[in-house]
Amino acid sequence: MKVYNTLSRRVEKFVPIDQKEVKLYCCGPTVYDFAHIGNLRTFIFYDIVRRTLTGDGFKVKQVINLTDVDDKTIKNSRSGGMTLKEFTEKYTEYFFKDIDKVNILPADIYPKATENIDGMGTMILGLMERGYAYPADDGIYYSVSKFKNYGKLSGAKVGSGESRIKNDEYDKENVADFALWKKWTESDGEVYWNNGLPKGRPGWHIECSAMSLRYLGETIDIHSGAVDLIFPHHENEIAQSEAYNEKKFVKYWLHSEHLLVDGKKMAKSLHNFYTLRDLEERGFDPMSFRLMVIDANYRAKLDFTLDALKKYEKTLEDIDISLKAFEALPKTGSVDVRVAETLRSELPAFKEAMNEDFDTHSALTHFFKVMDLINEKAREEKINQRDYEAISDVVQNMNGFLGIIKDYAIPENLHEIAEERKALRVDKKWDLADKKRNVIKEAGFKIIDLLNSDYVIVKDRRYGR
Numbered sequence: 001m002k003v004y005n006t007l008s009r010r011v012e013k014f015v016p017i018d019q020k021e022v023k024l025y026c027c028g029p030t031v032y033d034f035a036h037i038g039n040l041r042t043f044i045f046y047d048i049v050r051r052t053l054t055g056d057g058f059k060v061k062q063v064i065n066l067t068d069v070d071d072k073t074i075k076n077s078r079s080g081g082m083t084l085k086e087f088t089e090k091y092t093e094y095f096f097k098d099i100d101k102v103n104i105l106p107a108d109i110y111p112k113a114t115e116n117i118d119g120m121g122t123m124i125l126g127l128m129e130r131g132y133a134y135p136a137d138d139g140i141y142y143s144v145s146k147f148k149n150y151g152k153l154s155g156a157k158v159g160s161g162e163s164r165i166k167n168d169e170y171d172k173e174n175v176a177d178f179a180l181w182k183k184w185t186e187s188d189g190e191v192y193w194n195n196g197l198p199k200g201r202p203g204w205h206i207e208c209s210a211m212s213l214r215y216l217g218e219t220i221d222i223h224s225g226a227v228d229l230i231f232p233h234h235e236n237e238i239a240q241s242e243a244y245n246e247k248k249f250v251k252y253w254l255h256s257e258h259l260l261v262d263g264k265k266m267a268k269s270l271h272n273f274y275t276l277r278d279l280e281e282r283g284f285d286p287m288s289f290r291l292m293v294i295d296a297n298y299r300a301k302l303d304f305t306l307d308a309l310k311k312y313e314k315t316l317e318d319i320d321i322s323l324k325a326f327e328a329l330p331k332t333g334s335v336d337v338r339v340a341e342t343l344r345s346e347l348p349a350f351k352e353a354m355n356e357d358f359d360t361h362s363a364l365t366h367f368f369k370v371m372d373l374i375n376e377k378a379r380e381e382k383i384n385q386r387d388y389e390a391i392s393d394v395v396q397n398m399n400g401f402l403g404i405i406k407d408y409a410i411p412e413n414l415h416e417i418a419e420e421r422k423a424l425r426v427d428k429k430w431d432l433a434d435k436k437r438n439v440i441k442e443a444g445f446k447i448i449d450l451l452n453s454d455y456v457i458v459k460d461r462r463y464g465r
């Protein structure tokens, strides 16, 4: 496997530190609001990284942290009249629902910042002892000029001035000593800890250093996030972890690009801001968003439009119908040599693409070659049992990497109604048969009649109607 490493700015061969287990840390959501589709693009990328490693036979330990205390969570919980815990738990639940809707496999551990305050405190005290951190009036700060490699990830330059910044987020023009610990102020309300440090709360950056150390150890294989985390967040994580552990923190830094909407940066003020919920309310299947993300290169900006999403939903429906029709084919006839030939070339090419810095776009073209084969068999109205099994295995294997096919349940009674419709059609009772079709439609499904007088039931998609 080859990956683009932000640290070296090169595509490198992936060699795990320990063959037994790949350690993967992904910066997770700040649970202060619904995740927007830009966040979800990043989370889908994490899932692709993890699925590719697993598909390649690695055992993976994946950590995705939940930021449940920072400037934004405190501010929004207070304005919402809720405790920090009530407030963040609510959005944590929505986060888990969202990632399931786009078929993201669960990480091994989802540590919460608020459950790791002691680890952060130990680290901050250690950094002070080693001379990398110092107390100020309003908190404890990291002295960026003390860490000689500061800027190695992002290229940010440490100036000669001695400025400090208390905000969790800031830009590259503001390279400054950043807050590891923030002393309590009135605006923090009930949110504070006393753990050998002044009454207060952690800055944002220290949580990932502390949780990565606790759950994965001093040096890990992969750390990932969206490009906007390169500075200051990941730069600061390196400074904290490498100064504290005196070891290299991360071998490979992987970053996924931004998502634009109609060519512009997503912003509530521009009315181009979408959550998954917004797309669902417009009648879209969240899985069509996953397919859109996967069809793009993770290192390129992705321009989201509702029209493009319709196109992906149509593709998703085609895949769905093809696969269900394929399953329904009579398993008869002789072995077709073209099946083995196609699979023999497409599966390795697919895996090669996935291993070439997660080239999901190219991998999809190989997946669609297999879909073409499936559609050809549907036109022939039969398939040899062995060919059927071979194709099914390859589709399953490819889907293990991509996760674009997500099963859904069809209520049992719809199958009965569909059978009744079939019988009515045999008797040429068309009106009655159509009534049965409508019952199925009202339940959110539809019948697709096949060539061989058989049929399949699929989700009735709305394409944003």
Ligand SMILES: [Zn+2]
Residues within 6 Å of the ligand: 026, 027, 028, 208, 233
């Ligand atoms: Zn982080």
